Amino acid sequence: MKKPDGKVVLLGDMNVGKTSLLHRYMERRFQDTVSTVGGAFYLKQWGPYNISIWDTAGREQFHGLGSMYCRGAAAVILTYDVNNLQSLIELEDRFLALTDTASSDCIFAIVGNKVDLTNEYALLLETEDENTREKPVTSCISTKVQKQVHLDDAVALYKKILKYKMLDEKDVPAAEKMCFETSAKTGYKVDYLFETVFDMVVPIILQQQAEGPSQTVDITSYKSAKRTKSGCCA
Amino acid sequence: MATGEPDSPAQEGMALSQEEDRLCPADTGGDKLSTGLEELPAPQSNGPMRSVDGQEEPSDKDLSDSASTDTALEDSSEFGRPLMVGACETGAAAVPPTRRDEDVTAASWRARRKHIFVLSEAGKPIYSRYGNEEALSSTMGVMMALVSFIQSGDNAIRSIYSDDRKLVFVQQGPLVLVSVSRTLQSEQQLRQELLYVYYQILSMLTQVSITRIFERKKNYDLRRLLAGSEKILDRLINLVESDPSFLLGAVRCLPLPASLREALGALLQKAITPNLVFSILVARSQLVTAVQERAVIEECRLEPTDLHLLLNLIGASSAFQAGEIWTPICLPRFNPDGYFYAYISYLDAECTVCLVLLSTDKESFYAVSDCKKRVEEAMRTQGSLQALSGGLQSPSYGVGQVGVPDLRHFLYKPLDIPENYRQLPQFTSPELEGPYCSEEEQHRLFDLYHYLHSRIHSTSRPLRLIYHVAEKETLLAWVTSKFELYTCFSPLVTKAGAINVLTKLLRWIKREEDRLFIRYPPKYSTTPNPGKGTKGGRPDNAENGFFAGL
Ligand SMILES: Nc1nc2c(ncn2[C@@H]2O[C@H](COP(=O)(O)OP(=O)(O)OP(=O)(O)O)[C@@H](O)[C@H]2O)c(=O)[nH]1
Numbered sequence: 074m075k076k077p078d079g080k081v082v083l084l085g086d087m088n089v090g091k092t093s094l095l096h097r098y099m100e101r102r103f104q105d106t107v108s109t110v111g112g113a114f115y116l117k118q119w120g121p122y123n124i125s126i127w128d129t130a131g132r133e134q135f136h137g138l139g140s141m142y143c144r145g146a147a148a149v150i151l152t153y154d155v156n157n158l159q160s161l162i163e164l165e166d167r168f169l170a171l172t173d174t175a176s177s178d179c180i181f182a183i184v185g186n187k188v189d190l191t192n193e194y195a196l197l198l199e200t201e202d203e204n205t206r207e208k209p210v211t212s213c214i215s216t217k218v219q220k221q222v223h224l225d226d227a228v229a230l231y232k233k234i235l236k237y238k239m240l241d242e243k244d245v246p247a248a249e250k251m252c253f254e255t256s257a258k259t260g261y262k263v264d265y266l267f268e269t270v271f272d273m274v275v276p277i278i279l280q281q282q283a284e285g286p287s288q289t290v291d292i293t294s295y296k297s298a299k300r301t302k303s304g305c306c307a
Numbered sequence: 308m309a310t311g312e313p314d315s316p317a318q319e320g321m322a323l324s325q326e327e328d329r330l331c332p333a334d335t336g337g338d339k340l341s342t343g344l345e346e347l348p349a350p351q352s353n354g355p356m357r358s359v360d361g362q363e364e365p366s367d368k369d370l371s372d373s374a375s376t377d378t379a380l381e382d383s384s385e386f387g388r389p390l391m392v393g394a395c396e397t398g399a400a401a402v403p404p405t406r407r408d409e410d411v412t413a414a415s416w417r418a419r420r421k422h423i424f425v426l427s428e429a430g431k432p433i434y435s436r437y438g439n440e441e442a443l444s445s446t447m448g449v450m451m452a453l454v455s456f457i458q459s460g461d462n463a464i465r466s467i468y469s470d471d472r473k474l475v476f477v478q479q480g481p482l483v484l485v486s487v488s489r490t491l492q493s494e495q496q497l498r499q500e501l502l503y504v505y506y507q508i509l510s511m512l513t514q515v516s517i518t519r520i521f522e523r524k525k526n527y528d529l530r531r532l533l534a535g536s537e538k539i540l541d542r543l544i545n546l547v548e549s550d551p552s553f554l555l556g557a558v559r560c561l562p563l564p565a566s567l568r569e570a571l572g573a574l575l576q577k578a579i580t581p582n583l584v585f586s587i588l589v590a591r592s593q594l595v596t597a598v599q600e601r602a603v604i605e606e607c608r609l610e611p612t613d614l615h616l617l618l619n620l621i622g623a624s625s626a627f628q629a630g631e632i633w634t635p636i637c638l639p640r641f642n643p644d645g646y647f648y649a650y651i652s653y654l655d656a657e658c659t660v661c662l663v664l665l666s667t668d669k670e671s672f673y674a675v676s677d678c679k680k681r682v683e684e685a686m687r688t689q690g691s692l693q694a695l696s697g698g699l700q701s702p703s704y705g706v707g708q709v710g711v712p713d714l715r716h717f718l719y720k721p722l723d724i725p726e727n728y729r730q731l732p733q734f735t736s737p738e739l740e741g742p743y744c745s746e747e748e749q750h751r752l753f754d755l756y757h758y759l760h761s762r763i764h765s766t767s768r769p770l771r772l773i774y775h776v777a778e779k780e781t782l783l784a785w786v787t788s789k790f791e792l793y794t795c796f797s798p799l800v801t802k803a804g805a806i807n808v809l810t811k812l813l814r815w816i817k818r819e820e821d822r823l824f825i826r827y828p829p830k831y832s833t834t835p836n837p838g839k840g841t842k843g844g845r846p847d848n849a850e851n852g853f854f855a856g857l
């Protein structure tokens with residue numbers, strides 16, 4: 074079977090826009106989504122590599138599965154909603170521990186989505202129209218809201234993650250580089266996010282391949298395959 | 308189980324009942340049955356009482372099947388999601404008011420045909436079919452007070468009858484389910500419906516988890532875990548009301564040439580990996596074929612209920628239509644405490660043909676995904692996907708094909724399936740057409756079927772043949788050792804006439820048997836050392852971890 078070469082996992086609370094981000098990137102459009110069930114697997118050709126992407130469900134019902142989807146991951150994209158502080162807090166409280174099963178050299182990206190809803194969005198566009206794919210939706214402007222989570226908060230979380238992972242800031246990509254603000258709706262910085270992450274994943278793939286098969290996604294999964302418990306059949 | 312074996316030797320007789328109650332104000336021919344059909348023993352005015360074991364519900368009912376279209380189940384609604392601060396979703400179309408936004412003080416809310424409520428023992432709302440649970444918390448509080456008041460006397464409340472409504476209560480572990488209904492369904496049928504709702508909740512959370520959660524925290528808000536799943540319950544309840552699969556406890560197969568079905572089964576049989584236990588191919592929610600692991604079904608067969616719940620869960624969300632899904636799912640009739648891991652992927656761009664592979668191994672995604680690739684490839688080379696979707700374009704079949712004038716619709720469930728095949732109970736019925744196109748008329752017809760079914764399976768006075776003259780149609784229900792049959796005729800048909808043409812219908816079914824049913828269910832062995840007591844086939848015991856963070 075053709076095995077994927079590296080794994081990227083999207084984590085974050087329900088409704089923050091993980092599926093929308095991935096959909097925007099893969100399908101080039103923003104479409105109404107439904108809440109994800111379990112995890113959805115996608116393959117993305119990136120140069121000579123097949124990168125697997127797991128879009129996980131943020132619902133609490135599926136919480137326990139996170140560590141399974143993260144097993145051996147080369148990158149984890151922690152997603153929150155810039156208009157919902159709780160969604161950032163959840164990343165630390167609920168999702169960070171799930172990444173324990175990720176690869177030891179896993180990279181972390183922190184993504185604040187739905188910036189199009191904030192009153193800072195127009196400002197952002199002025200300074201960076203390079204990456205913008207669509208004009209901002211003007212009808213939205215009157216209802217713009219004050220952003221709840223700022224980039225500094227994400228940077229602070231990134232540093233906490235490094236601490237949690239006992240990583241040295243010098244050995245990993247800089248926080249400023251790994252904290253993103255996006256809009257799946259307008260496409261703002263979505264490609265930039267995924268392309269940055271994929272580019273960083275490639276060296277990890279090479280590393281994993283050099284270390285032999287024990288590090289690859291598939292073999293890791295076989296190790297625990299025997300652990301089937303006997304359930305009671307009524 | 309009263310309904311499971313309608314044909315114990317002790318009851319060779321047959322009760323013929325003239326239906327003359329408020330349901331059918333129309334004419335009631337008092338004549339005795341005279342017929343040329345030899346299988347019919349002489350009619351008796353009073354059938355022998357059946358030995359029944361009390362309150363046992365007909366335990367295997369089911370199947371979800373979205374033959375009837377359900378406009379209320381669009382996937383775009385967003386209830387259950389927390390309201391985002393200041394969210395202005397201008398681009399996405401404004402969310403239409405859902406049933407969940409209904410004003411619970413309005414008369415229209417009270418006038419609903421059937422309400423279903425789920426609450427916790429602490430009286431906390433968990434689910435309401437209409438209206439938002441929050442707004443209903445005092446109503447649910449009253450219900451719980453009622454339940455516990457009667458409980459305190461070491462009793463259990465089962466039902467309350469009012470002039471035009473039945474209230475039915477079911478308690479399962481820490482959950483209380485309540486149905487408030489104006490339909491013609493019997494208390495037993497309503498109870499069964501509530502059990503389906505309960506099982507669907509288990510299919511997402513498992514019984515042990517729910518028990519454990521409430522052990523730790525009596526007033527836990529279970530909606531936290533069910534957030535986003537309300538649609539699954541909404542859809543289930545609609546299906547149970549409109550899909551005979553649930554009433555009959557049987558699975559409806561997609562009519563297909565036997566050779567095609569067998570080829571597809573053979574193909575699934577080959578695409579296996581360790582710990583794979585069920586491979587299920589469905590098209591438009593109708594079963595194409597299901598392959599079962601030999602050792603597993605030796606201990607426990609795949610129940611129609613479990614299949615219905617699984618298909619309902621898949622059908623309720625378009626989340627399965629992109630990517631390859633890997634998600635835990637419990638088959639509560641198989642094992643209420645364990646999880647299977649379901650691989651779900653549509654095989655065609657239109658998302659009509661769906662492959663579901665169930666494994667007991669949480670970590671086997673890549674291996675199972677590979678099975679799907681093999682299935683896909685083999686289907687491509689055989690051209691069976693086209694053959695399959697070709698069969699999907701037309702409606703499955705119309706009653707006209709039977710060639711029996713005045714016959715409008717029927718439900719036929721064979722009962723003479725050899726046990727050694729471990730077959731799923733199946734049934735067949737034509738598409739609804741003619742006067743039964745509107746939802747209202749469909750409800751009316753299913754009310755009648757429900758009513759006949761409850762008479763046939765009555766615990767106190769079961770019947771074997773019922774001729775029932777309703778307002779706009781005439782129905783005949785008949786159960787023998789070989790089948791259970793419900794037929795609906797135009798009102799012009801006479802009793803003798805109806806019975807006469809049944810032979811023709813039965814002959815047609817016999818002829819079409821190979822197309823309408825799975826005759827020889829395929830099996831495979833995926834466990835390393837199959838045989839009794841194998842552990843490989845058991846679902847993973849629930850340690851999904853979501854209650855760890857309580
Ligand atoms: N305005 C705006 N809305 C967005 C954006 N991204 C997502 N949404 C909306 O937010 C809602 C949730 O998006 P999803 O992508 O389904 O969220 P999710 O994180 O995948 O949620 P789960 O699958 O339940 O974990 C949808 O209604 C989207 O239309 C965005 O960038 N801007």
Ligand SMILES: [Mg+2]
Nearest residue numbers: 091092108109
């Ligand atoms: Mg999602």
